[in-house]
Amino acid sequence: xxxxxDTLITIIKKSDLNINQISMIxxxxxxxxTKLLRHRINHPGKDKISSVLLALNFTITxxxxxxxxxxxxxxxxxxxxx
Numbered sequence: 001x002x003x004x005x006d007t008l009i010t011i012i013k014k015s016d017l018n019i020n021q022i023s024m025i026x027x028x029x030x031x032x033x034t035k036l037l038r039h040r041i042n043h044p045g046k047d048k049i050s051s052v053l054l055a056l057n058f059t060i061t062x063x064x065x066x067x068x069x070x071x072x073x074x075x076x077x078x079x080x081x082x
Contacts, residue, residue, distance in 0.1 A: 005044060008052065009037055015056050026055035 012022065012033070019037070023030040028051050035041050036048075046067060053063045 005036065005039070005042060008044065008049060009039075011056065012037065012052065017056065022052060022055050026051040028052065 012019075015022070017025070019030055019033050022028070023033055028048055032041070032048070033052075036044060049066065050063050053066065058066075
């Protein structure tokens with residue numbers, strides 16, 4: 001069930017910014033981002049996800065798509081109803 005955190009980690013690693021830069025732009029602590037990258041955080045909050053993606057210049061539309069994907073991954077029964 002780590003698909004989404006792993007996807008977020010991949011996005012962070014492929015960005016042109018280092019963890020310190022992402023931390024400064026997003027307002028998320030360097031410690032939190034480091035724990036995420038080391039797989040010590042399994043369920044990052046939507047606020048953290050949005051902040052990281054905004055810091056990496058993702059659009060609000062793209063962030064909403066990630067949010068929908070996360071919801072469906074976390075609760076497959078809801079996805080079947082859509």
